[in-house]
Amino acid sequence: MPSDLPLQVRGLTRSYGRLVGLHRLDLDLRAGECVALIGANGSGKSTAVRTIAGLLEPTDGTVRICGHDPHVEPGAQAARAALALVPDTPLLYDDLTVRQHLALVALAHAQVDDGLAARIDALLEHLGLSARADFLPAELSRGMRQKTGLACALIRPAALMVLDEPVVGLDPPSQALLAELLLDAKARGTAVLLTTHQMMFADGVADRAVVLGEGAVLDRGPWHEVRVRAQERGWLPDHG
Numbered sequence: 001m002p003s004d005l006p007l008q009v010r011g012l013t014r015s016y017g018r019l020v021g022l023h024r025l026d027l028d029l030r031a032g033e034c035v036a037l038i039g040a041n042g043s044g045k046s047t048a049v050r051t052i053a054g055l056l057e058p059t060d061g062t063v064r065i066c067g068h069d070p071h072v073e074p075g076a077q078a079a080r081a082a083l084a085l086v087p088d089t090p091l092l093y094d095d096l097t098v099r100q101h102l103a104l105v106a107l108a109h110a111q112v113d114d115g116l117a118a119r120i121d122a123l124l125e126h127l128g129l130s131a132r133a134d135f136l137p138a139e140l141s142r143g144m145r146q147k148t149g150l151a152c153a154l155i156r157p158a159a160l161m162v163l164d165e166p167v168v169g170l171d172p173p174s175q176a177l178l179a180e181l182l183l184d185a186k187a188r189g190t191a192v193l194l195t196t197h198q199m200m201f202a203d204g205v206a207d208r209a210v211v212l213g214e215g216a217v218l219d220r221g222p223w224h225e226v227r228v229r230a231q232e233r234g235w236l237p238d239h240g
């Protein structure tokens, strides 16, 4: 049955040889909703995100982004158009400046108009990157590279934003800014899927949670209920 949901995942399984990294994940995301994938190291969060984003082939199961399969053409192209991915390590071009990255993404997503330069300037200003707008990735700090990846995801419309450990490498004011930007994206109707080990960060943005353990779903439900259960049952590291 076709679905227009930003994200619909059914029975998603990804094995690495005999090791099952992700086992039968089901997940729906509605417009404007944020789901946090949480779990200990090696529980399958990145495997889930990478398989959902079309970077890893599923061993079994299906992913639909706005009804399109990100793994099979012609749907993959439409799925990529609807998806803004922020990987844990941003994928940046060595020879493009911060500003050029944003212009390229805007061009790829048909967002070029008379207001583009002003939108890029405003976003860079908001992220504290204005002074580095004409720098290359090699000239940026790790946190600045992370913010550049984030800016690339925010300069274009997206039905679904997927962020893998977006808080890592960000200082506390930048973490607060990221939460604010994600709340804005949700308010515009973007569905957000993120992985994190930072419970306090997710407190501010997540509506629901899915807890993974050794690739399987251990728990799911409203964020604040799952957070309490997960800590009581020792599914998460202590911090945050």
Ligand SMILES: Nc1ncnc2c1ncn2[C@@H]1O[C@H](COP(=O)(O)OP(=O)(O)OP(=O)(O)O)[C@@H](O)[C@H]1O
Residues within 6 Å of the ligand: 016, 019, 020, 021, 039, 040, 041, 042, 043, 044, 045, 046, 047, 048
């Ligand atoms: N390329 C790979 N080859 C083999 N096994 C892998 C590969 N990538 C991940 N795995 C295994 O899959 C399981 C899930 O790993 P994954 O990276 O998805 O966990 P994670 O929850 O994102 O962990 P972390 O919190 O440490 O980032 C782990 O047991 C890991 O060893």
